Amino acid sequence: MDTVAVAEATPDKPQPWSELGLREEEYDSIREILGRRPTGAELAMYSVMWSEHCSYKSSKVHLKKFGDLPQETPLGKTLAGIGENAGVIDIGQGYAVTFKVESHNHPSYVEPYQGAATGVGGIVRDILAMGARPIAVMDPLRFGPLDALDTRRVMPGIVAGVGGYGNCLGLPNIGGEVVFDDTYVGNPLVNALCVGVLRHEDLHLAFASGVGNKVVLYGARTGGDGIGGVSVLASETFDADGPAKRPSVQVGDPFMEKLLIECTLELFRAQVVNGIQDLGGAGLSCATSELASAGDGGMHVELDTVPLRDSTLSPEEILMSESQERMMAVVEPHHLDAFMAICAKWDVEAVVVGEVTDGDNLVIDWHGQTVVDVPPRSVAHDGPTYDRPYARPEWQDALQADGAEQLARPASGDELRDQVVAVVTSPNLADKSWVTDQYDRYVQGNTVLAQPEDAGVIRIDDETNLGVAVSTDCNGRFAKLDPYVGAQLALAESYRNVGVTGALPLAVTDCLNFGSPENPDVMWQFEQATHGLKDACEVLGIPVTGGNVSFYNQTGETPILPTPVVGILGVIDDVRTRITQGFVAEGSHVLVLGETRDELSGSSWADVVHGHLGGRPPIVDLEAERALANLMVEAAKTGVVEAAHDLSDGGLAVALAEATFRHGVGVTVDLDDPFLDLFSESAARAMVVVAEGRHDEFVSLAEKHGVELASVGRTGGDVIEVAGQFSVPVAELKAAWQATIPAVLGAHVA
Template sequence: MTAARQLDTVAHATSTPDQSQPWAELGLREEEYASIREILGRRPTGAELAMYSVMWSEHCSYKSSKVHLKKFGELPQETPLGKTLAGIGENAGVIDIGQGYAVTFKVESHNHPSYVEPYQGAATGVGGIVRDILAMGARPVAVMDPLRFGPLDAEDTRRVLPGIVAGVGGYGNCLGLPNIGGEVVFDETYVGNPLVNALCVGVLRHEDLHLAFASGVGNKVVLYGARTGGDGIGGVSVLASETFDADGPAKRPSVQVGDPFMEKLLIECTLELFAAKVVNGIQDLGGAGLSCATSELASAGSGGMHVELDTVPLRDSSLSPEEILMSESQERMMAVVEPEHLDAFMAICRKWDVEAVVVGEVTDGDHLVIDWHGETVVDVPPRSVAHDGPTYDRPYARPAWQDALQADVAEKLARPTTGDELRDQLVAVVSSPNMADKSWVTDQYDRYVQGNTVLAQPEDAGVIRVDEDSNLGVAVSTDCNGRFAKLDPYVGAQLALVESFRNVAVTGGRPLAVTDCLNFGSPENPDVMWQFEQATHGLKDACAVLGIPVTGGNVSFYNQTGDTPILPTPVVGVLGVVEDVRRRIRHGFSAEGSHVLVLGETREELSGSTWADVVHGHLGGLPPVVDLEAESALAALMLEAAATGVVESAHDLSDGGLAIALAEATFRHGVGVTVDLEDPFLDLFSESSARAMVTVTEDRHEELIALAQKHGVELASVGRTGGTDLVVEGQLRIPVAELKSAWQATLPAVLGSQLV
């Protein structure tokens, strides 16, 4: 497609029905191309073909997933825990947190772009999710970054990890947004296909909520922000919609280039536009760029839209209409403005040095019409582009290998027979890449900018203060154990949910809502689609029992290298309200002589565990049992414990079990611990769910016991804090400093001691 060839207008398309078009090269299937011709009653123009190709991509249309995502819409949006003010289908979910405040949050993927261009792919992933939050009328207040890589020592990991981490940190730091949590996970299946999921949290008053739509005949359509360039043409809408392989570097122009300083201006400008009440609706330009913004605004409105494409400010004057419509250049927004407010709108944009241009207006028709130099190049029903794309109910079936995988249980593996063996395995688990200190990553992020961060990495959940007077705040956590999801995707998705749910609860938050980023292999593989169907089913069923809605999220398919898909990775984010952030609960041991207790039942559940992976290189069996009633009871106990201040510290028990919880708690302040365990090996390494480790002072020990009885939560006193060693009675003693040194050394030994 070049600007030099004959302009393919609607009239020209009508008169040349047999002209060959590159629909396959743009990722469309033959039947999809035929459907477009049927909708239009003619062949599409080149510009129309470009729009349909990006908007009907897997990334934008959810064509392989929406039949399964419908089940989330069945969940109650108003529950005893909270009320959803905006949910699935909007730019981001919005939850009422009380006192007239609402919080919006969402997680999305930028996986394939981050493989091609690690820094820019990750940076623009952050930028895109921030604009989704901004479009709801909220001020972005924090970000998080669940990341997945191949093995730590793999060449591919050494190539992509430093750039991805630098991109996440560089963009977020420049915006002045604290990074309060996330994950860094390593597994062989992510070689050649890292996962870069980005979450953003925003705060707004109820009355400031805005939804994106174009209504009101004669209202102006204004494009503002950065100019449109040749970077990101096709962008994530193409990269995220096909299997990624060795041809990836040829797609380098498809990766967007970010400018966080422009985005910062855009944030402040947009918030002032909202405050001045001079906009009817705002849509960010993310995946599919102008194709998405124009078609979605028109589709959500009550009329049509007319756009003059040649008024779009360009960084590259040689761009064709197709390229302008497909470009995913960053830091751009589109607003619908009433004519009487246009001057005020433009004045605010000038104040913030943000370029703004009227590119069209709302019409009384029912089509989206786009002209280029006086010729019509697009004339389409907007819903057919934005909402009524293809829907596939792809075949799925339980994999033939699933039974054998589940039969290969880790409980049969050889266990340590001496205290020395147990000690060696404890050190190996604590210092393994997935359990080791992630400071090499998190030290590149500003966690405390803005001054409202209450808890951040390495705590179980990030906590942000929302109101300085009342100390109202929110807690957010993201989690997923792909190994569990491989063993049983239904249970694995529920375990991801309950771990996030528990992490919010043990910091003193009341869980309110869920966002998810569902990362899977090719939807054309029935094994993968079975995993996806099971995961969404499991997530929906668990949310129904826990009483929390799914408010939105993202699906990322085609995450595989060749024929090898990634571990099914349904990342789940949970947001909860903290009534008084001064009563949040930390996870480190802070004083000597405190009782150490385990809340919840510990069972012989080792399959999929960190111990099985690190010590034996094993994956097989069934994941831990999910007990949703026990999770709810534990959360209720922790909420009351936070309100009364009965516990000193709390740490959820999940990956690595009690072994990791004890180690991380001692590392925080250098306070040691001595525990007396009934079954030292099992008690240390079991990963049973619905459990937490807490500490209480002597004078409140009985109070906690009574609280556990009240909520029906099993409790076991296992030891006392004190000294400078981690001691398991009758088994092992290891200096905290020695264990911490091993924990801290793992990532720098491979990645180097100098930050990028």
């Protein structure tokens, strides 16, 4: 009697559904779908595919709103959007770009190096599965306080993992963030973004259709590492005392992934595949069920044929394993020999593990017995949906009432100087070279801008110099004060960072990191953040092309700051016109674009100088953000701007400092309200530098776009001087800025 028949004959046999993370009502639902109790292998599949990480069961009711957004970008159309492995947008000249950001938070806490490394590997395969060549990565990171023991344990390994995997793949790391906050102790955030490029005709979507077509598993062998992996690890509250949710973290092999990339791209070029699916979260359970569900028939798989690194693995473990560097392809029989030959050429193991059938179910056999016989859609798409309760927290009003207006402001020029130095050299705003020097930012030779610039810029076409700019941003302090506005400010800052380089913002990907969805306070934050993002995208006319939700980011009862990381991708017609942030010449005009208001609640000044978080975040003006970006796009084309820097964390004080650090050129500014002008974090603003002879031309351009500006100073000398207040030598401030992170973590040794 085969396993399915045994399940039918023993309906009352106890099963470990709770240990696998399923709720009783979910287990009952599986029994109802199947008309019997599940087999052990079926239970394993449903448990990983219905996990929070894979099924989005607590978030999909809120994510549906993104599907209502227009799918047209300011430049063209979205070729693939939400629901695919990654979003794909038209950037002109027959090119398309695919990009997506995902989380690998909990695995990176358990095993920092491998958790971060396999996060990079997974997002790269998502991009690859669309038919695109991966060309760059980015890494938004969050840690506890710089001097916390937890940070000193996880940060070096995470940074080494991101760098080690990306460097071995030969992918430049062009941007990201490193943010420190108390709430990330015990729960670092490791978000990974990848960008890929393809011609329109090379786009591939993953589905299994065509009865008799072969299902081929290729890449690394399946092992016991990552059984349940991120699908389970990321789907429940992280309890330091409980081993139940700590399965092994996957182990990455970037050299195998490099072979897999080249092999897959050649398979696409040879047109010998109907569709390819990467094996990420939920491994074979995900790949088989999603391919079958997206196809027009069933699928039959012989699990015995799966190449193993560990011959003792049970069928349940094989189905749950999240071993890395694996892909699954659907191949027509007459293309099979050519497919296998290409895999052999790249020394990539490939095995036919099944075929597309004319049935309705996904059927998996093991040692001659049927261990899985399920409707694939019930596994891949029709999992539980929870409309979890949410309510505005009782503490929100008191938090917003406690604004920064009450905080003591500097009483003298010397005090103002000390506060500028403190903010500029604080961990969140200090030099991040300790991190970025471990990344290869210029491999492949197409990196035009990378850290510490406002956005990363990559050349797409060598002849026309077409390129793209990408930025990721989120200020969790703002999101805590008001998650609706905070999410919009994250979008606005990322949009602005792309715009100030001279690139036109086109599309959004997001990684929404929050605490437990079972907490109504957290679900209110999530609902507000998604609502804010949707409304902002509607105003700006840009689509959300995909992303990721990461819940259960908390230690004990303390959730992280709500951290909706927003990635923006823009296009620049000629990368040679891109605008950099450093002062390059003496005697140039320094201008501030946009309106500076008394907006210090949630600011870096309030945090660093007073340890304060309260009040309301800055006002969002999306029309002003659009006007500023359009101005900078036109300014880049005319070459009127020497340098530009967005104004955000740390305000003008940090922008001036970072601009002087690049080439050692100082600046003198004369400010109406030195304190407010230096530290305000009002949105829709940028600092722009224009040569003497082109000042009037830029002023006219700003008037054309309706962007307010103020002339605040001139570049030159070797100090930062605020007239009537203080001066500080550029070299002295830069040395202190560079010393902050190495002083705690030690000098990085390559």
